[in-house]
Amino acid sequence: MLARALLAAVALVAVACSASDDDRPAPTTVPPTTSTTVTARENVDGTLTIGALLPLTGLAAPLGTPMLAAVEMAVEEINAAGGVNGRSVRLVVGDEGADSTTAAVALDRMLDVEQIDALVGPASSRVALALLDRAVSARVLTCSPTNTAIALSSFPSENLYFRTMPSDELQGTALARAIATSGRRSTSILYPDDDYGRGFLGAMRTELDRLEIGVTTATAYDATATDITPAVTAAVDADPESVAVIGLAEPGARLLAGLADAGARPSVVPTFVSDGMRRSSLFELVDPGRPDAVAGIQGTSPSAVPAGATWFTTAFEAHSGSGSLAYAPYAYDCVNLVALSAVAAGTDDALAVATRMVSTSRSGTVCNTFAECLPLLADARNIDLDGASGPIELRPGGDPSVGTYDLFTFDDQGRDALSRQLVVTARAQ
Numbered sequence: 001m002l003a004r005a006l007l008a009a010v011a012l013v014a015v016a017c018s019a020s021d022d023d024r025p026a027p028t029t030v031p032p033t034t035s036t037t038v039t040a041r042e043n044v045d046g047t048l049t050i051g052a053l054l055p056l057t058g059l060a061a062p063l064g065t066p067m068l069a070a071v072e073m074a075v076e077e078i079n080a081a082g083g084v085n086g087r088s089v090r091l092v093v094g095d096e097g098a099d100s101t102t103a104a105v106a107l108d109r110m111l112d113v114e115q116i117d118a119l120v121g122p123a124s125s126r127v128a129l130a131l132l133d134r135a136v137s138a139r140v141l142t143c144s145p146t147n148t149a150i151a152l153s154s155f156p157s158e159n160l161y162f163r164t165m166p167s168d169e170l171q172g173t174a175l176a177r178a179i180a181t182s183g184r185r186s187t188s189i190l191y192p193d194d195d196y197g198r199g200f201l202g203a204m205r206t207e208l209d210r211l212e213i214g215v216t217t218a219t220a221y222d223a224t225a226t227d228i229t230p231a232v233t234a235a236v237d238a239d240p241e242s243v244a245v246i247g248l249a250e251p252g253a254r255l256l257a258g259l260a261d262a263g264a265r266p267s268v269v270p271t272f273v274s275d276g277m278r279r280s281s282l283f284e285l286v287d288p289g290r291p292d293a294v295a296g297i298q299g300t301s302p303s304a305v306p307a308g309a310t311w312f313t314t315a316f317e318a319h320s321g322s323g324s325l326a327y328a329p330y331a332y333d334c335v336n337l338v339a340l341s342a343v344a345a346g347t348d349d350a351l352a353v354a355t356r357m358v359s360t361s362r363s364g365t366v367c368n369t370f371a372e373c374l375p376l377l378a379d380a381r382n383i384d385l386d387g388a389s390g391p392i393e394l395r396p397g398g399d400p401s402v403g404t405y406d407l408f409t410f411d412d413q414g415r416d417a418l419s420r421q422l423v424v425t426a427r428a429q
Contacts, residue, residue: 043115051110053121058098070328074335100130125149145330150199166403172203186214188235193220232258253285275301283414291414306404312388329388
């Protein structure tokens with residue numbers, strides 16, 4: 001599990017972790033998506049070339065480092081098994097850095113000089129929203145291990161964008177189930193008035209309705225506003241059995257403080273939060289010097305290391321030595337998913353590989369690694385890659401339909417403690 005100091009410093013969802021930088025959750029204002037035009041690209045040479053665009057410098061480097069190690073491990077395993085279509089996979093590494101400016105320099109080199117076929121990354125949803133059109137127009141397949149922004153589900157990617165960590169919408173389902181587990185039969189929801197908040201709310205309400213838990217009120221708030229009294233009043237006056245606060249740490253903390261002032265402390269009204277508030281310093285924003293101000297608050301966040309794939313944990317530790325595994329499973333799965341899809345397509349042409357990504361993740365015999373899956377493809381059998389992060393089960397648009405989430409609770413010292421992990425499957429649409 002990622003050190004709490006990193007969770008407070010970085011928010012990738014990416015990394016779906018619990019920070020608040022540029023993706024946890026998706027930004028309240030996202031760069032406008034643009035139309036993309038796919039053009040011919042002279043990089044179909046029989047050798048699958050994968051670019052890894054991950055944060056190797058800056059605050060997010062402690063997250064990018066284990067993900068890159070997982071990418072390198074996957075490529076080594078693939079090549080040891082005979083490579084893709086008889087040739088070794090070539091890996092090109094670029095630094096995503098701390099923003100899209102740094103990432104753009106690395107991406108341009110990968111696209112124009114290295115002529116990559118597929119991209120693993122970027123980690124940041126904000127960077128992905130800013131640069132994905134470049135990869136699409138260059139006819140390069142992209143698989144991000146940690147993008148969760150809801151806006152990416154509707155990005156005009158020409159079916160060339162995929163991710164192994166689900167959209168934030170699925171976390172809405174997870175948070176609804178956390179409320180249901182508490183035994184409370186009604187809740188008031190406070191959500192940011194943006195695409196992220198509305199998407200999260202929609203998924204959450206759908207699951208609450210299915211679980212027959214009433215929504216006493218759902219109130220939008222302005223994350224930039226200092227006066228949150230109207231939103232708090234609306235939530236408390238509805239007399240709910242629980243309260244859910246969706247959003248980032250700073251605006252979320254203002255709402256939590258307002259709820260406490262209105263008599264709806266967590267000890268009185270069970271309170272639930274999204275992953276943007278999972279940070280050990282949250283209490284300092286709610287009531288400085290009072291760690292018990294957040295005691296009992298529960299929440300959900302995408303799991304940095306989903307439980308179950310002990311085979312991966314053992315292999316990764318042997319490969320990289322001691323260190324964090326944070327989000328490494330998702331990066332490992334991106335590489336294997338791309339490589340196996342290239343084998344299924346019989347080419348390194350990204351457009352052809354992309355057409356096999358969904359079926360490789362869900363429609364055949366279950367296998368966990370490239371070496372396990374390769375003989376099945378050689379026998380002309382369909383495969384279902386259940387990787388280091390668990391079942392992926394891509395939807396036609398490239399979003400995973402299965403996700404693993406941490407259920408956590410803040411203790412009286414202000415620390416978030418893992419209660420258990422929850423596997424959530426999106427319902428058919």
